Amino acid sequence: MSALLEINHVTKKFGGLTANNDITFSVHENEILSVIGPNGAGKSTLFKMISSFLPTTNGEVLFKGERISNLRPHIVARKGIVRTFQETTIFKSMTVRESIIVAQHLRAKASLAGYFWGTKTAHEDVESFGHYADDLIEFLGMSEIAGEQASNLPQGNLRALGIAIGLATDPKVLLLDEPFAGMNHDETMSMVDLVRKVRDEREVTVLLVEHDMSAVMKISDRIVVLNFGEMIAEGTPLEIQNDERVIEAYLGSADDEIGI
Amino acid sequence: MLKLSLTQWIGAGVFFAAVFVVAPVTIAVLGRTDLFYTLTSVGLLAIASAGVWLTFYIGRINIGQGAFALLGAYVSAILVTKAGMSFWISLPIAGLFAAFVAVLIGLPILRLKGVYFAMITLVLTQVFTLTALALPITNGAKGITSIPLPGELSVLGLTLIPDFATLDNPRQAFYYTTAVLMVLTFAAMYRLVNSRLGHLCRSMQQNEELASSIGVNIAYIRIVIYAIASFFGGVGGAMFGSIAQSVYPSSFQVADSVNFMLNCFLGGLGYVFGPMLGTFVLYFGWDLLFEFGKYQMLIYSSVLIFLILVLPNGLLSLRLSKKRGQDK
Numbered sequence: 147m148s149a150l151l152e153i154n155h156v157t158k159k160f161g162g163l164t165a166n167n168d169i170t171f172s173v174h175e176n177e178i179l180s181v182i183g184p185n186g187a188g189k190s191t192l193f194k195m196i197s198s199f200l201p202t203t204n205g206e207v208l209f210k211g212e213r214i215s216n217l218r219p220h221i222v223a224r225k226g227i228v229r230t231f232q233e234t235t236i237f238k239s240m241t242v243r244e245s246i247i248v249a250q251h252l253r254a255k256a257s258l259a260g261y262f263w264g265t266k267t268a269h270e271d272v273e274s275f276g277h278y279a280d281d282l283i284e285f286l287g288m289s290e291i292a293g294e295q296a297s298n299l300p301q302g303n304l305r306a307l308g309i310a311i312g313l314a315t316d317p318k319v320l321l322l323d324e325p326f327a328g329m330n331h332d333e334t335m336s337m338v339d340l341v342r343k344v345r346d347e348r349e350v351t352v353l354l355v356e357h358d359m360s361a362v363m364k365i366s367d368r369i370v371v372l373n374f375g376e377m378i379a380e381g382t383p384l385e386i387q388n389d390e391r392v393i394e395a396y397l398g399s400a401d402d403e404i405g406i
Numbered sequence: 407m408l409k410l411s412l413t414q415w416i417g418a419g420v421f422f423a424a425v426f427v428v429a430p431v432t433i434a435v436l437g438r439t440d441l442f443y444t445l446t447s448v449g450l451l452a453i454a455s456a457g458v459w460l461t462f463y464i465g466r467i468n469i470g471q472g473a474f475a476l477l478g479a480y481v482s483a484i485l486v487t488k489a490g491m492s493f494w495i496s497l498p499i500a501g502l503f504a505a506f507v508a509v510l511i512g513l514p515i516l517r518l519k520g521v522y523f524a525m526i527t528l529v530l531t532q533v534f535t536l537t538a539l540a541l542p543i544t545n546g547a548k549g550i551t552s553i554p555l556p557g558e559l560s561v562l563g564l565t566l567i568p569d570f571a572t573l574d575n576p577r578q579a580f581y582y583t584t585a586v587l588m589v590l591t592f593a594a595m596y597r598l599v600n601s602r603l604g605h606l607c608r609s610m611q612q613n614e615e616l617a618s619s620i621g622v623n624i625a626y627i628r629i630v631i632y633a634i635a636s637f638f639g640g641v642g643g644a645m646f647g648s649i650a651q652s653v654y655p656s657s658f659q660v661a662d663s664v665n666f667m668l669n670c671f672l673g674g675l676g677y678v679f680g681p682m683l684g685t686f687v688l689y690f691g692w693d694l695l696f697e698f699g700k701y702q703m704l705i706y707s708s709v710l711i712f713l714i715l716v717l718p719n720g721l722l723s724l725r726l727s728k729k730r731g732q733d734k
C-alpha cells in the first residue's frame with residue numbers, strides 16, 4: 147500500500163504551549179484511520195493543519211508527495227482534502243438539498259460570470275448538481291429530510307449533514323472531527339456503517355477523531371494515539387487496545403475511558 | 407433565461423407601469439415637476455443602498471457607501487469639467503474607479519468581521535471627505551461647481567439620449583435615466599443573488615469556515631462583492647453630482663452612509679428589492695415628519711427602532727408571511 151497522505155514531523159506551538167510535537171505517520175489510500183487521545187491532546191489541531199486551516203510551526207503534510215500544509219483551506223479542498231468540524235458546522239438557513247448543491251462548488255465547470263449570464267455550461271452544471279445531490283441524498287439515506295431547513299434538524303441529522311456537505315465536494319480524503327458526538331449507540335453504529343460505505347463505494351480515504359471507543363475499534367483500519375501533543379502509539383485496533391502507554395494515558399485522564 | 411412565476415411577472419408589470427407611466431403622468435397632471443427631482447433622489451439612493459445590501463449578503467455590515475458615492479461623484483465631475491469627457495462615458499468610469507478603490511481598501515479590511523468591519527467602514531466616509539478637502543484636484547472645500555448637464559449620447563450618428571441642456575425639463579430626463587439605471591441595478595442584483603455567486607454568498611454569510619472547507623475562495627468572493635457594491639455607490643454618486651451640477655466634500659456624509667444601511671434594514675436584508683422599498687419609505691417618511699419641526703428626528707428614530715424591533719426581517723417580510731398564511 148502506498149502512502150496517500152504523509153504527516154512529516156509536524157509541530158504546532160501556540161505561544162508556550164506545544165499542541166502537536168513532531169508528529170509523523172502516514173495514511174494509505176482507501177483506509178480509515180482514527181486519531182484518538184484525551185481532550186486537549188491536539189487532535190483537532192492536527193486536523194486543522196492537514197486541511198491548512200492552521201499553519202504548521204514545523205514540519206509539513208504531503209498529499210501524493212505534494213506539500214499541502216501552510217496553504218489556504220480552499221486550495222487544499224480543491225486538491226481533494228476536505229474537513230468537517232468538531233462543532234456542528236452547517237449552513238443554518240439552507241435546506242439539506244441546497245447545502246449539498248452549494249457544496250458542489252468544486253465540480254462547477256462554468257465561471258461565476260457564466261452563471262450570471264446563464265450560459266449553456268452553467269445550465270448543464272445546475273442540472274448535474276441537482277442529479278448529484280439527489281444521488282448523494284439517496285446514498286446517505288437522507289431523502290426524508292432533503293427539503294428540511296438545517297436549523298430545524300435534530301443533532302444526529304446535523305452531524306450527518308456535515309458529512310454530506312463534505313462528501314458533496316467529492317473528496318479524496320475526508321477528515322471527520324468527532325462525527326459521532328452527541329449520538330446514541332444506535333445512531334453511532336449506523337453512522338459507522340455509513341462511513342464504511344462511503345469508503346467502500348466512493349473510494350474516500352477517511353481520517354477521523356473520535357471518543358467513542360467502541361465505534362473507533364469497529365471502524366478503524368489503523369489508529370494513531372496522541373497524548374499531550376505527543377504521538378504515543380500507532381497500530382491496528384488490536385495492537386492499540388493492548389498498548390501499555392495507551393492504557394496508561396487513558397487511565398491517567400478522568401473524562402475518557404478506553405472501551406476494552 | 408429568467409424563469410419568473412406569474413406573480414413575479416405581474417409584480418414586474420405593475421412596477422414598470424408605476425415608474426414609467428403612472429408617476430410621470432401624475433406629476434404632469436399635478437404640475438409638480440419638483441417631484442421628479444425627489445423621485446430621482448430616491449432612485450439614486452436606492453442604487454447606492456443596493457450595494458450596501460450586497461455586502462450584507464456576504465455577512466458584512468457596510469456603513470461606508472457614502473465614501474464611494476462621493477468618490478464616484480468626484481471622478482465624474484473631474485472627468486467632465488477638467489478632461490471635457492462626455493458624462494455618459496464618465497458614469498461607468500466613476501463606477502469602475504469606485505470598484506477599483508474598493509478592491510484596494512477591501513483587501514485589508516474585508517478580513518474583519520462584524521462590528522470591526524462596520525466600524526472601519528464608518529470611518530471611510532470621513533476619510534474620503536477629508537481627502538476631498540485636502541487634494542488639489544478636488545478643489546478643496548470650494549468643491550467642483552458649474553458641472554455642465556449631460557450632453558448628447560449618440561452611436562453611429564443615431565441619437566440615443568439628447569443633450570440635456572437643450573431640453574425644456576432636464577429633471578424629467580434625469581428621472582427617466584435614473585429609473586432605467588435603477589431597473590438595471592436591481593435586475594442585475596436579482597440575477598446575481600439567484601445565480602451561483604449568490605448561493606456562494608449565502609454560504610459565506612452563514613459560515614465562512616465551512617464555505618472555505620468546501621473549496622470556496624472566500625477572500626476572492628468578498629472582494630468581488632465589495633467591488634460590485636462600490637460600483638453601485640460610485641454610479642449613484644456620479645448621477646447625483648450631475649443633477650446637482652456640483653460636488654462638495656460634504657455631498658455625502660457619514661449620515662448618508664448610515665441611511666444607506668438603514669434603508670437595507672428597513673426594506674429587509676433577505677429580499678433583493680428590500681433596499682428599494684426601504685429607501686422609498688425612509689425618504690418619504692422623513693419628509694412627512696417635517697411638520698413636527700424639532701421633534702422630526704425623535705419621531706423618525708423612534709419609529710425606525712420600533713419597526714426594526716417588530717419586523718426584524720424588514721418590511722418585505724410582511725408580504726411573505728401574509729402569503730404563507732394564505733397557503734395554509
Ligand SMILES: Nc1ncnc2c1ncn2[C@@H]1O[C@H](COP(=O)(O)OP(=O)(O)O)[C@@H](O)[C@H]1O
Pocket residue numbers: 160163165183184185186187188189190191192
Ligand atoms: N487557536 C488556539 N490558540 C491557543 N491554543 C489552542 C488553540 N487551539 C487549540 N489550542 C490548545 O491546544 C491544545 C490542543 O487542542 P485541540 O487540538 O483542540 O485538542 P483535542 O482536539 O485533542 O481535544 C489544547 O490545550 C488547546 O487549548
Ligand SMILES: [Mg+2]
Pocket residue numbers: 189190191232
Ligand atoms: Mg478536538
